Amino acid sequence: MRVFVCLLSALALCQAAYDYTTVLKSSLLFYEAQRSGKLPADQKVTWRKDSALDDKGNNGEDLTGGYYDAGDFVKFGFPLAYTATVLAWGLVDYEAGYSSAGATDDGRKAVKWATDYLLKAHTAATELYGQVGDGDADHAYWGRPEDMTMARPAYKIDASRPGSDLAGETAAALAAASIVFKGVDSSYSDNLLAHAKQLFDFADNYRGKYSDSITQASNFYASGDYKDELVWAATWLYRATNDNTYLTKAESLYNEFGLGNWNGAFNWDNKVSGVQVLLAKLTSKQAYKDTVQGYVDYLINNQQKTPKGLLYIDQWGTLRHAANAALIILQAADLGISADSYRQFAKKQIDYALGDGGRSYVVGFGDNPPTHPHHRSSSCPDAPAVCDWNTFNSPDPNFHVLTGALVGGPDQNDNYVDDRSDYVSNEVATDYNAGFQSAVAALVTLGV
Numbered sequence: 001m002r003v004f005v006c007l008l009s010a011l012a013l014c015q016a017a018y019d020y021t022t023v024l025k026s027s028l029l030f031y032e033a034q035r036s037g038k039l040p041a042d043q044k045v046t047w048r049k050d051s052a053l054d055d056k057g058n059n060g061e062d063l064t065g066g067y068y069d070a071g072d073f074v075k076f077g078f079p080l081a082y083t084a085t086v087l088a089w090g091l092v093d094y095e096a097g098y099s100s101a102g103a104t105d106d107g108r109k110a111v112k113w114a115t116d117y118l119l120k121a122h123t124a125a126t127e128l129y130g131q132v133g134d135g136d137a138d139h140a141y142w143g144r145p146e147d148m149t150m151a152r153p154a155y156k157i158d159a160s161r162p163g164s165d166l167a168g169e170t171a172a173a174l175a176a177a178s179i180v181f182k183g184v185d186s187s188y189s190d191n192l193l194a195h196a197k198q199l200f201d202f203a204d205n206y207r208g209k210y211s212d213s214i215t216q217a218s219n220f221y222a223s224g225d226y227k228d229e230l231v232w233a234a235t236w237l238y239r240a241t242n243d244n245t246y247l248t249k250a251e252s253l254y255n256e257f258g259l260g261n262w263n264g265a266f267n268w269d270n271k272v273s274g275v276q277v278l279l280a281k282l283t284s285k286q287a288y289k290d291t292v293q294g295y296v297d298y299l300i301n302n303q304q305k306t307p308k309g310l311l312y313i314d315q316w317g318t319l320r321h322a323a324n325a326a327l328i329i330l331q332a333a334d335l336g337i338s339a340d341s342y343r344q345f346a347k348k349q350i351d352y353a354l355g356d357g358g359r360s361y362v363v364g365f366g367d368n369p370p371t372h373p374h375h376r377s378s379s380c381p382d383a384p385a386v387c388d389w390n391t392f393n394s395p396d397p398n399f400h401v402l403t404g405a406l407v408g409g410p411d412q413n414d415n416y417v418d419d420r421s422d423y424v425s426n427e428v429a430t431d432y433n434a435g436f437q438s439a440v441a442a443l444v445t446l447g448v
Contacts, residue, residue, distance in 0.1 A: 017347075018354040018366070020444045021101040026365055026404030027437040028103060031087075031110045033378065033402055034430055036075060036145065037065035037117075047400045048377060051145035055132045057123060057154050063132050066117030070429035071375035073145045074138045077121060077130035078210060078221050079268040081169040083430040084114035085236070086327075088176035089274075090438025093334070097444030107441075108180060115177045115192060118170050122195050123156075126202045130166045130214050131155040142392045144380045155214040159202075163210025167203035168229030169271075171196045175236040193240055200233045204249075224269050227257040232271040235278045250279065260287070264295030266324045268431045277331040289335055296332045299325055300345050306414045310352045316424055319361055319409030322349045323436035330442040347448060350439055353406060357414060363428070364403035371397035372420040374427040378402040379420065392420060406432045 032045040036052045052073065055063040067083065069076045088111050091098060098104040121129040133152045141150060157163035174196035181189040209226050211218040234250035237243070254260065259272055266273040273295055280288035303325075304312045313321035326346040333342040353361045360366030363373055373379075378400040380387035398420070405428040410416040416425055 017443075017448055018351060020097075020350075020440050021103075023354065023362065023365060023404075024097070024101045024437065024440050024444055025103050025106070026362065027406075027433050027440065028106045028110055028404065030363075030402060030404035030406075030428070030433055031067065031113070031430070033405075034067040035065075035113055036068050036073070045403075047382065049146045052132075052148065052152065055152055055154070057129055057156070059123075061123050061129070062120055063117070063129055063154055065113065065120065066132075067114060067430045068145065068377075070432075071373065071423070071427050072135075072138050073141075073148060073376070074133035074135050074220070075117070075131065076217060076221050077118070077128070078166050078169060078217065078223065079429070079431045080114060081118060081166070081173040082268040082271075083434040084111055084118065084173035085169065085176050085232075086431075086434035086438055087111050087114070088173065088180050090327075090441045091180045092176065093331075094438065094441035094445040097441040097446075101441075101444055108184065111177050111180055112188075115174060118173060119191065119195055122170070122199060124158075125198050126159045126206065127156055128158075128163070128167055128170060128199065128202070129154050129156045130163060130210055131217050135216060135220050142376055142379075142389045143387045144383065145377055146383065147387075153216075155216055157210055157213050159206050161213035162202075162206035162208035163213050163223075164203040164207050164226035165223045165229040166210035166214075167199045168226065168233040171199035171203060171233040172229070172236040172271075174199065175233070175240040178240045196233075196237060196240070200230075200237055203230055203233060221268065227253070228259065228262075228271040228275060231257065231259060231275050232278075235275055235282070239278065239282060247282070250275075251283075254279070260291055264291075264298065264328075266328050266435070267321065273328045277328060277335065280335055281331070289337060292328075292332050292335065293337050296329050296337070296342060299329065300342075304412065306357075306410065306412055308352065308357050308414045309348060310357060310410065310414070311349060312412045315411065317408045317427075317429070317432055318411070319353050319406055320429070320432040320435065322409075323353065323406065323432075323439055326350055327435045327439040327442070330439055343446065343448070346439065347443060350436070350443060353409070353436070357410065359416075361407050361409055361416075363405040363407065364401045370407045370418045370426060371401075372418045372426060373398060373402055373405055373407055374420050374423040375402055375405070402428065404433070406436050408432070 178192040238246035360369040
């Protein structure tokens with residue numbers, strides 16, 4: 001899985017690299033395994049079957065499709081939209097990597113599986129479904145998604161119960177995806193953009209946190225703030241349209257909300273560093289570049305790290321946070337800020353997950369990968385065999401290999417146990433792979 005390459009850096013370091021092309025393709029297979037709804041004829045992950053075909057809105061609207069969130073079967077719209085935005089971002093900025101990996105079509109399909117669902121969920125100008133499935137009832141079930149019988153209620157935001165973060169992130173996702181499909185399917189791209197504009201207006205005109213309106217989501221994906229998503233959405237709309245109205249709006253809100261003074265971060269809940277690298281790219285203004293550089297230099301020089309060098313940002317999904325940081329660092333390098341050293345640091349974060357930490361943390365890849373991810377469908381044997389909590393408690397590896405999934409990862413001391421019951425270390429999620437996949441696409445593009 002390893003090849004030797006020489007990085008064209010100031011030090012001309014020659015060092016081992018992983019087969020990022022295989023990692024990129026594997027990550028795309030993980031997204032296939034997360035698909036809800038009626039599966040397509042070209043589905044590669046054939047142990048998954050059609051599921052949740054009766055997902056509906058309160059008035060019978062078709063809400064089938066989309067992605068199951070993690071090792072469960074809830075469709076949480078907020079992290080799902082973030083996933084779509086970040087995957088689309090990778091396709092826009094690192095299309096050469098996807099192309100050289102022969103993964104462009106599958107990359108677009110991964111985005112479209114999300115955006116097709118998000119379009120369905122936007123049922124009226126000021127109405128957006130943000131969750132399907134009851135988190136508590138769902139988590140009480142261990143089995144195949146194909147066999148679910150519990151009720152799957154749908155929850156929405158609207159003018160009286162707003163969610164600027166959810167509507168804003170969904171607008172960002174659809175705007176970013178419109179760029180992906182602009183030269184491929186112009187009518188689809190136009191439709192994405194029309195919905196994105198409407199959703200941004202909804203987000204901006206009816207302010208509030210979605211998790212105050214969809215309280216079911218607050219136990220799982222409570223939003224810290226909606227201000228960053230409003231700026232994120234306006235910035236992506238500017239990139240998609242080249243309409244200066246959106247740039248003016250983005251910069252006005254950025255200043256009004258004081259985003260320049262926020263601590264750096266990039267994850268499903270906080271987009272501030274993504275906003276800053278995008279605005280730096282789109283405006284070339286030094287102030288944004290300086291803020292980005294300040295955050296990246298902090299990550300490299302001051303952020304807590306494990307003994308083996310992994311950025312330790314939060315105990316929950318350590319590898320996800322390190323991969324998200326790697327994407328921001330690679331974006332900063334693309335801006336011309338300390339490009340060689342930034343890229344090498346980002347590469348080290350990804351390489352930790354692929355084996356440099358002492359093992360692979362990507363299912364089905366490399367040396368000693370996880371075999372017990374906290375993931376229902378892959379743990380289950382093929383029907384009609386029984387799959388229940390006895391399966392969960394079994395010491396046996398998951399019956400199916402969940403190829404490409406990035407697990408939560410080690411603790412602050414690089415300790416990790418491949419234990420299905422440890423959902424902090426061993427859960428997988430659509431948002432975990434998003435920043436990771438886009439960072440890997442950047443490394444493929446760079447040819448390192």
